[in-house]
Amino acid sequence: MKTLFTLLILVTPFFVMGQNTVKGTVKSNSKEALIGATIQVAGKSNGAVTGTDGKFQLENVSADELLIVSYIGYKTDTISPAFDSEMKIILYERDEAMKEVLIRGRSESVVDEAPFLSILITEAELQKAACCNLSESFETNASVDVSYADAVTGTKMLQMMGLDGRYVLISREGIPNIRGLNSRQGLTYVPGTWIQSIDVGKGAGTVINGYESMTGQINVDLFKPETMDKWYLNAYLNSFGRLELNANHQIPISEKWSSGILFHASQINSEIDRNDDGFMDLPKSRQINLLNRYKYEGDRLMAQIGINLFLADNAGGQLGFGFKDNLTSSDQFGYELDTRKAEVFGKIGMIYPNKPTQSWGLQYTLSYQDFEGGAGRRLYSGIEKTAYTNFIYQNIIGSSFHQYKAGASFLYDDFEESFDTNTPNGLDSTFLRTEKVPGIFFEYNFIPNENITIVAGARTDFHNLFGTYFTPRIHARWAFSPNLTLRASVGKGYRTPNALMENSMIWVSSREILFNAALQPEISWNSGMSLASNFTIAEKPLSIVADYFYTNFQSQLVYDQDVSSELLIIDNLQGKSFAKSFQLEASYPVARNLDMKAAYKNYQNLMTTNGILQQVPYQSQDRFFLNMAYATNFDKWKADMTINWNGAMRLPDTSDSPIDFRLPTESPDFYLVNAQVSRGFRWGSIYIGGENILNFKQDNPIVDASNPFGPNFDASMTWGPIAGRVIYTGFRYKIN
Amino acid sequence: MKKLTLILCFLLGGFAVQAQVKTVAIKTSAICEMCKATLEKDLTFEKGVKSVNLDLETKVLNIAYLDSKTSPDVLRKRVTMVGYHADSLKRDPKAYAKLDECCKDGAHDNDPPKKKKDGN
Numbered sequence: 001m002k003t004l005f006t007l008l009i010l011v012t013p014f015f016v017m018g019q020n021t022v023k024g025t026v027k028s029n030s031k032e033a034l035i036g037a038t039i040q041v042a043g044k045s046n047g048a049v050t051g052t053d054g055k056f057q058l059e060n061v062s063a064d065e066l067l068i069v070s071y072i073g074y075k076t077d078t079i080s081p082a083f084d085s086e087m088k089i090i091l092y093e094r095d096e097a098m099k100e101v102l103i104r105g106r107s108e109s110v111v112d113e114a115p116f117l118s119i120l121i122t123e124a125e126l127q128k129a130a131c132c133n134l135s136e137s138f139e140t141n142a143s144v145d146v147s148y149a150d151a152v153t154g155t156k157m158l159q160m161m162g163l164d165g166r167y168v169l170i171s172r173e174g175i176p177n178i179r180g181l182n183s184r185q186g187l188t189y190v191p192g193t194w195i196q197s198i199d200v201g202k203g204a205g206t207v208i209n210g211y212e213s214m215t216g217q218i219n220v221d222l223f224k225p226e227t228m229d230k231w232y233l234n235a236y237l238n239s240f241g242r243l244e245l246n247a248n249h250q251i252p253i254s255e256k257w258s259s260g261i262l263f264h265a266s267q268i269n270s271e272i273d274r275n276d277d278g279f280m281d282l283p284k285s286r287q288i289n290l291l292n293r294y295k296y297e298g299d300r301l302m303a304q305i306g307i308n309l310f311l312a313d314n315a316g317g318q319l320g321f322g323f324k325d326n327l328t329s330s331d332q333f334g335y336e337l338d339t340r341k342a343e344v345f346g347k348i349g350m351i352y353p354n355k356p357t358q359s360w361g362l363q364y365t366l367s368y369q370d371f372e373g374g375a376g377r378r379l380y381s382g383i384e385k386t387a388y389t390n391f392i393y394q395n396i397i398g399s400s401f402h403q404y405k406a407g408a409s410f411l412y413d414d415f416e417e418s419f420d421t422n423t424p425n426g427l428d429s430t431f432l433r434t435e436k437v438p439g440i441f442f443e444y445n446f447i448p449n450e451n452i453t454i455v456a457g458a459r460t461d462f463h464n465l466f467g468t469y470f471t472p473r474i475h476a477r478w479a480f481s482p483n484l485t486l487r488a489s490v491g492k493g494y495r496t497p498n499a500l501m502e503n504s505m506i507w508v509s510s511r512e513i514l515f516n517a518a519l520q521p522e523i524s525w526n527s528g529m530s531l532a533s534n535f536t537i538a539e540k541p542l543s544i545v546a547d548y549f550y551t552n553f554q555s556q557l558v559y560d561q562d563v564s565s566e567l568l569i570i571d572n573l574q575g576k577s578f579a580k581s582f583q584l585e586a587s588y589p590v591a592r593n594l595d596m597k598a599a600y601k602n603y604q605n606l607m608t609t610n611g612i613l614q615q616v617p618y619q620s621q622d623r624f625f626l627n628m629a630y631a632t633n634f635d636k637w638k639a640d641m642t643i644n645w646n647g648a649m650r651l652p653d654t655s656d657s658p659i660d661f662r663l664p665t666e667s668p669d670f671y672l673v674n675a676q677v678s679r680g681f682r683w684g685s686i687y688i689g690g691e692n693i694l695n696f697k698q699d700n701p702i703v704d705a706s707n708p709f710g711p712n713f714d715a716s717m718t719w720g721p722i723a724g725r726v727i728y729t730g731f732r733y734k735i736n
Numbered sequence: 737m738k739k740l741t742l743i744l745c746f747l748l749g750g751f752a753v754q755a756q757v758k759t760v761a762i763k764t765s766a767i768c769e770m771c772k773a774t775l776e777k778d779l780t781f782e783k784g785v786k787s788v789n790l791d792l793e794t795k796v797l798n799i800a801y802l803d804s805k806t807s808p809d810v811l812r813k814r815v816t817m818v819g820y821h822a823d824s825l826k827r828d829p830k831a832y833a834k835l836d837e838c839c840k841d842g843a844h845d846n847d848p849p850k851k852k853k854d855g856n
Contacts, residue, residue, distance in 0.1 A: 633788075634777045682781045 022061050024087030025054040026069060034091060036356045037071035038400045040450065042078065049400050051356040068450055076113060076450075115445075115453040115477040116205070117487050117530045117547055119143055121198040128629065128640040128676060130236060130687050130730055132244060132266070134170075134178075134195065134220065135187035139674055139691075140642055142585050142599035142625045143200050144218070147618065151701035151715040151722050152316055152335045152375060152508045154282030155184060160202065160216045161549050161581035162603030162619055166495070166502055167524070169205055169213035172220050174390075175345060175363050176210055180413060181371060181384045181501045185337070189310055191264035191289060193234045193246035193732075196221045203549055204473050204491025204526045207441045207457035208392060208405055211471040214493030214524045215551055215579075223248055224304075225258035225295045229734045236730035240282065240723065241270035244730075257296055264289040271319050274724045275697060277705040279715070281723035283316025283335055284323065300353060305346035313338045317375065318708065327374050328422065333708030335508070337373035357396040357403075364389040375507040376708060377422040380500060387412040403445040409461075411437040419500050427513045435496065436464040451479040461494075466521045469494050483534040490527040497522055497557040499570050505559055506568065509714035516571035523554040542588045553577040553607075561617065561652035562610035565661070566711065575608030579616075585625075593632055599625040615650040618719050620669070622647035634680065640689075641675040649719045661703050661712045667719040670696050684732040695725040757786055760808040762797045765821040766790055771839045778818045782811065797822075 026037040033054030040047035041061055048058040061067070061081045070076040074091040081087070111118045121141055129139035135156040138144035145162070149155035158165030170178035170186070178186035198220050205213030223232075232248040244266040251259040267286040274281055293306030314337045315323040321334035349361035364387075371382040390409040396402060413435040420428045443457030454476045461469040473491030480486065497519070500506060506513055528549030535542045556573040563569055585599040601623040605616040615621070624645040631638045649667040657663075676689030698720035704712040766775055772790045775797060779788040784805030790797045799811055815822035819831035819839070837843060 634780045636780050680781065682778065 020061060020063070020081075020083045022058045022067070022081045022083060022087060024056060024082075024089060026050045026056065026071065026089045026091060027054050028074065029090055029092045034071050034074070035351060035353075036359070037069060037074075037091065039089075040068045040070075040400075042066040042068050042450075047400055049357050049396075051354070070113070070450075111199075112479075112485065112532075113450075113453075114201075115455045115475045115487070116489065117202045117528075117532075117545075119200045119202075121200065123196055124635070126192060126195055126198070127678070127685075127687075127732075128638070129642070129674060129691075130676060130678075130689060131192065131238065131691065131728055132236065132242070133188045133192050134190035134198075137192055137195060137198060138200075140597075140627050140629075140640065141200060142597065142601070142627075143202060143583065145601075145623065148698075148718045148721060149184065150504045150508045150718050151281075151698075152279065152283070153314070153337070153504050154285075154316065154722075155504060156187070157184065158187065158218075159619075160200075160218075161551060161579055162601075162605045162616070163215050163551060163579050166497075167214040167493070167522075167551075168216045168218055169209060170218045170220070171209055172222065172345075173347075174209060174219065175365050176212060176388065177220070177365075179212065179495075180386065181369065181382050181415065181417070181498055183498065183502050184504065185339070185501075189287070189289060189312065189341070190220060191244075191246055191262070191266075193232070193248065194222045194262045194264065194291065196223045196227060202530070202547060203475075203489040203528045204493055206455070206475075207443055207459040207471055207473050207491075208407070209390070210409065210411075210439075211459060211461055211469050211492075211494045213491075214495060214522070215526055215549070222291070223260060223262065225250060225252075225260035225293060226297075228260045229736055231733070231735040233733040234730060236728060238726050238728035240268055240272050240726055242266065242268045242728075253294075256298055257294065259292065259294045262289075262291040272723055273319055275699075275701070275722070277700070277702055278318055279333075279702055279705055280316045280319060280321075283314040283337075285312065285314045286323075287312040301348070301350055303346065303348045305344070308343040308345070309341070311340050314373070327379060328377060333376045333713075335373070335375045337371060339369060339371045341367060341369040343367035343369075355395075357400065358394065360391070360393045362389065362391050371501070375504075376510075376713075378507055379420045379422065380418070380507070382415070382417040382501060384416075385412075385414040401447050403447065404443060405445075406440075406442045408438070408440045410439070411435065413437075413496075415498070417498075417500055419506075421513065423512075425512075427515065431500070433465070433496075433519070437461050437469075439469075453477040463521075466496075469521075485532045486529070487532070488527075488529045490525070493524050493526065494521050499557060499559075503559050505561065505716040506570075507716075509568065509716045510709075510711050511561070511566055511568040511714060511716075514567060514569045514571075516569055520555055520557075520572050522556050524551050524556070525554070526551045537588070540589050542586065544584070544586045546584045547582070549579075549581045551579040551581075556607070558607060558609060560609040561717070562612075562614075565652070565654045565657040565714070573608060575611070576613050577607040579603065579605040581605075593630055595629045597625075597627040597629075599623075601625070610653065617650050617652050618667075618717075620647040620649050635678075635685075636680045638678045638680070638685075639676070641673065644672040646670055646672070646720075651719065652717060654717075657703075657712060661714075663703075663717060667698075670720055672696060672721065684734045686729070686731045688727070688729040690725060690727045692721050692723075692725050697721055697724045756803050757800050758803045759798060759800045760811060762799065762808070762812055762815055762822050764790070764795050764797050764815055765827065766792065766795050766797070766839075767841075767844055768792070768838055770836050771820070774835070774839065775815065775818055775820060779811070779814065782806065782814055785811070 026034045028034055037050045039056050048056045050056040066078050067081050068078050069089050071091055111120050145159040146156050149157050160168050166183045201217040205217030228248050228250040230250050234246040236244040247263045249261045265288050268284050272281045289310040291308045295304040316335040318332040321332045327334050345365040347363050351359045367386045369384050374380045388411050392407040394405045415433045417431040439461035441459035446454040456474045458472045471492050475489040477487045530547035532545045556577050558573050560569040582602045587597040590596045606613050607616050626643045628641045647669050651663045654663045673693045674691045678685045678687035701718055701722050703714040775790055776788045779785055784802045786800040788799050812822035812825050816825050816827045817831055819827050819835045821827050
């Protein structure tokens with residue numbers, strides 16, 4: 001790959017010694033002129049930026065100097081200058097470099113030039129674990145952990161740095177997407193086959209996308225009209241009876257307009273109860289999901305508009321509870337969640353042909369989503385209406401060493417929720433909240449040379465309910481040598497918790513719920529450092545990344561199960577809460593076709609519950625991760641295996657329960673093993689795989705499962721997998 | 737563990753076919769890395785092909801194949817269907833038209849001298 005395809009094509013090299021002027025054009029591998037690409041003389045302060053048609057001119061260059069050509073999203077190239085004729089420089093797209101004819105590239109890697117510690121997960125990496133949606137897209141990634149919400153709803157939750165995924169801003173192409181009432185379930189509404197790539201950023205994110213990226217930012221890029229296959233069909237079936245059909249279709253309209261459709265339909269109709277507790281291990285479900293996007297690409301103006309519609313139903317709980325059964329009148333303990341969403345989203349952007357460094361863009365989304373459901377006798381309904389827009393202006397100050405982005409955003413978020421425990425003294429409330437948050441931001445990038453980047457940003461948001469949020473963030477990157485990069489970041493973050501939807505503890509247990517305080521925003525400071533290094537051992541690249549992050553909560557909504565096994569106390573943090581996370585990750589191609597990646601993670605997450613500063617429950621302090629990836633040329637055969645070891649987790653204090661219902665103070669440690677084999681063809685591929693191959697299950701995940709309406713019932717004390725092993729198979733078919 | 741061994745068997749099964757491996761060298765009209773990748777990728781997925789390598793210096797495509805499943809003539813024909821000449825067989829014009837610009841005739845005539853042996 002590397003040297004061969006990053007090759008530059010320069011015309012007739014009559015090298016003239018001495019100082020001279022270099023002229024040329026920079027184009028992409030798809031022959032489009034790149035406007036705003038930077039050309040810099042290595043080690044010097046002079047540089048140039050390409051203008052209209054990708055043209056540039058650079059004075060005072062000597063023949064023995066090197067030019068560094070870079071453009072966002074493309075591989076940086078270093079080349080010798082050519083003087084007497086125009087240079088023609090071709091840059092290759094980073095994640096799609098030689099997309100169709102890729103021999104074998106590393107499919108997941110730290111983005112070298114990024115000021116943030118950022119890991120790009122490409123389509124090839126995503127295909128290593130074929131199931132099913134965004135919550136399952138991180139199986140081969142060491143930075144994101146997946147945990148199990150409870151023993152009824154089948155929800156998998158993300159964790160980063162050992163903290164709940166709700167502290168990570170999950171955006172879709174830069175627009176905050178999985179948040180609000182969707183923050184727990186929303187991952188399951190992003191089908192895996194729609195995802196082109198995922199960028200996992202650790203540490204407080206950029207201020208441009210808002211104040212909610214408290215511990216990190218995960219940005220998901222879906223297939224866009226111009227990068228889609230004409231047809232991409234996928235069918236998937238697993239041993240739980242989950243059947244999925246996915247179809248992506250590209251519709252070229254005219255030279256400037258294009259369109260793409262993403263479609264997903266899935267269902268689980270069978271009832272799985274492998275642990276014989278009378279409860280379905282995961283609910284039955286059905287989902288239909290459609291996204292259609294139109295894109296306009298003019299000479300100066302670029303615009304896109306898309307619509308996303310979905311319908312999803314879940315029915316779980318005790319065996320026999322169906323989609324149409326009524327929770328309150330049924331004899332069974334049922335679980336239901338029906339949701340519908342309609343969203344319109346888009347972007348408009350403008351570039352200036354005579355001022356190539358200048359551009360502006362406007363992102364927007366408008367959505368309506370409702371939820372109807374509950375568990376047992378506890379009933380929930382919620383409606384969220386969101387409008388969000390973000391305007392970003394980008395320019396340089398004097399030279400490309402000083403770049404800035406500035407802009408303004410507005411968030412309108414309207415919540416209408418009701419929750420009724422249907423018990424005489426229990427919670428029965430309606431929660432109404434409307435957030436209106438105008439904000440402004442400024443982010444300055446100082447890039448004195450290719451080895452140093454400093455990003456200093458701040459935003460001020462005027463929250464109608466909680467006052468002014470001031471969010472400063474700073475990121476720095478320093479490449480000591482080509483093989484050693486140090487990064488550091490500090491940043492503040494905020495978010496509004498949504499207690500009823502964020503945490504299924506409220507739903508699936510008989511614990512009495514005590515809301516102790518008025519709603520407050522969660523506020524944290526996150527700081528961290530990382531060191532990424534590359535070595536060559538036996539002529540092969542060994543990459544080692546070590547990172548350490550510290551998150552300190554000034555304010556947090558705490559779900560306290562420690563006071564009593566009969567109570568769930570939801571209160572603002574009284575005392576301290578912080579998380580220290582350390583990760584050491586190494587990857588190395590052990591053989592010609594075999595890559596290996598290993599990671600050790602240590603989380604010290606302490607939070608004050610029951611008045612004591614103690615380890616956050618359901619969270620391993622130590623984790624080990626090992627991934628082995630085997631592939632023959634052009635992925636004709638591919639085999640992958642991932643082993644996760646989860647250390648013991650603290651469990652909530654249940655010492656006041658009847659003796660039969662007490663839990664140990666700690667969970668056992670356990671292994672999870674996933675593996676997949678796929679065979680490629682000219683038309684696509686077929687795959688077969690298994691998750692949780694060792695068939696590990698949490699023993700008795702539901703306390704007093706036989707008496708779900710009794711006082712001891714609790715399905716929320718979950719630390720491990722519920723359903724055990726699943727085997728799956730499927731195919732992918734592409735037509736171009 | 738049982739499933740694991742099963743998967744391994746499945747994997748190994750693909751390679752356990754008993755047949756004679758032969759090699760053939762086909763002179764092509766490939767001119768660049770992109771051509772090399774395109775040809776090697778396509779032939780990798782051709783029935784009976786065990787390994788493929790194109791030498792850009794000589795433009796010769798070396799293929800190891802199972803003679804029970806394919807033949808040099810079939811492989812040459814396939815090369816023309818990808819858009820390249822194969823020994824004396826002419827390339828398919830439709831396939832050639834679809835090739836990336838950098839794989840078309842003359843696309844690399846102006847390359848720097850380290851790549852091509854141009855006189856200047």
